Amino acid sequence: MTINGRVILEARDVHKQFPRRWGSQVAAKALDGVSLKVESGETIGIVGESGSGKTTLSRLLLGIDRPTEGSVLFRGVALLRLDDRGRRDFRRAIAAVFQNPYSSFDPRMRIWQLITEQLVIERSGTDRERRVRASELLTRVGLDARMAERYPHQLSGGQRQRVAIARALVSNPEILILDEPLSALDVSVRAQIINLLLDLQDSLKLTYIFIAHDLAIVQHLCHRTLVMYRGRVVEEGATSTLFEKPAHPYTAALIAASYLSEAQLQERGHTLAESQEEPPAGGCAYQPRCPIATQLCIKVAPSYRHLDTAHRALCHYPAGFDRGFFESNYDSLDAGGLDQPSLGRDETRQQRDH
Numbered sequence: 375m376t377i378n379g380r381v382i383l384e385a386r387d388v389h390k391q392f393p394r395r396w397g398s399q400v401a402a403k404a405l406d407g408v409s410l411k412v413e414s415g416e417t418i419g420i421v422g423e424s425g426s427g428k429t430t431l432s433r434l435l436l437g438i439d440r441p442t443e444g445s446v447l448f449r450g451v452a453l454l455r456l457d458d459r460g461r462r463d464f465r466r467a468i469a470a471v472f473q474n475p476y477s478s479f480d481p482r483m484r485i486w487q488l489i490t491e492q493l494v495i496e497r498s499g500t501d502r503e504r505r506v507r508a509s510e511l512l513t514r515v516g517l518d519a520r521m522a523e524r525y526p527h528q529l530s531g532g533q534r535q536r537v538a539i540a541r542a543l544v545s546n547p548e549i550l551i552l553d554e555p556l557s558a559l560d561v562s563v564r565a566q567i568i569n570l571l572l573d574l575q576d577s578l579k580l581t582y583i584f585i586a587h588d589l590a591i592v593q594h595l596c597h598r599t600l601v602m603y604r605g606r607v608v609e610e611g612a613t614s615t616l617f618e619k620p621a622h623p624y625t626a627a628l629i630a631a632s633y634l635s636e637a638q639l640q641e642r643g644h645t646l647a648e649s650q651e652e653p654p655a656g657g658c659a660y661q662p663r664c665p666i667a668t669q670l671c672i673k674v675a676p677s678y679r680h681l682d683t684a685h686r687a688l689c690h691y692p693a694g695f696d697r698g699f700f701e702s703n704y705d706s707l708d709a710g711g712l713d714q715p716s717l718g719r720d721e722t723r724q725q726r727d728h
């Protein structure tokens with residue numbers, strides 16, 4: 375697949391703060407300065423543990439929520455500045471598939487009505503035309519067109535996710551935001567849905583933003599990957615570079631967790647579970663969990679370091695970790711008193727000594 379480099383959608387330094395919850399002292403900062411450019415034809419992966427801000431980012435990109443600061447741009451124009459026609463084009467151009475479509479399906483609507491709901495909102499076509507469109511889309515996503523007359527509860531999980539994909543395709547979008555579309559599915563069904571998504575991307579020239587927990591899928595599907603932690607992009611780069619030489623310790627931990635068993639991780643005293651410890655004010659948000667943190671990390675928040683033009687990491691000590699780095703160095707890194715972590719790469723040391 376070729377990427378033509380045209381930026382369709384952009385998030386520019388977006389922040390999202392939710393109102394303070396009852397009993398909580400602080401407002402929840404779900405996004406803390408995220409920037410992202412989405413080019414036509416590419417597949418972008420977004421990974422990060424639960425609560426890191428992935429869904430909040432996708433809701434801003436879809437225009438469902440507004441950023442507290444910063445802006446989202448569609449073909450170079452801020453969403454708030456789009457005229458009526460621009461807004462209509464935007465609504466058609468970006469669509470989403472979420473993890474659990476069942477919760478957003480009205481149980482009283484038939485499948486053909488669910489698929490074509492957007493056309494009703496746009497007052498596009500007659501009932502008859504919408505039924506025909508639903509049948510076409512059902513076939514396109516590998517379902518029997520006769521399913522059009524059924525209700526959501528009569529479908530299996532995999533069939534419902536196919537219906538959700540058909541529903542997202544109804545306005546011929548350019549970009550599909552797929553927010554953990556496989557997480558609720560049986561392992562046996564996941565490969566089928568991945569193949570469907572790949573076929574659709576090829577035939578319809580779609581651009582994907584693929585949000586996932588499963589790193590193996592991102593590695594397989596995505597040209598570029600963003601790693602999120604506590605509302606920030608902590609690393610971004612070509613997927614192959616990120617998986618071969620993760621620069622941020624959190625990316626390295628995520629990759630390690632994907633090929634070490636939970637038991638092996640626990641044996642090393644490490645788990646990806648959220649730390650209870652609050653990060654230091656003014657320091658690096660990842661510091662409480664970071665095996666190579668130094669005094670500098672406690673005191674000073676890192677800014678982005680560029681490892682090459684397309685690869686950046688939010689870390690004072692971005693390392694060219696090898697794939698086996700985390701495993702082979704874990705014990706020494708975890709030994710405490712890590713003012714002089716042995717990163718094993720000269721250029722990294724030079725960067726640090728700077």
Ligand SMILES: Nc1ncnc2c1ncn2[C@@H]1O[C@H](COP(=O)(O)OP(=O)(O)O)[C@@H](O)[C@H]1O
Pocket residue numbers: 392393402403404422423424425426427428429430431
């Ligand atoms: N509507 C909301 N009100 C308050 N806090 C929210 C809301 N939505 C998300 N959050 C908070 O924002 C953070 C990021 O959430 P989310 O974007 O859903 O993360 P992810 O999709 O990566 O699991 C979490 O701490 C979550 O509790």
Ligand code: SF4
Pocket residue numbers: 622623624658659660661664665666667668671676688689690691
């Ligand atoms: S800045 Fe320090 S604490 Fe933060 S990720 Fe990098 S090494 Fe770890």
Ligand SMILES: [Mg+2]
Pocket residue numbers: 428429430553
């Ligand atoms: Mg989410």
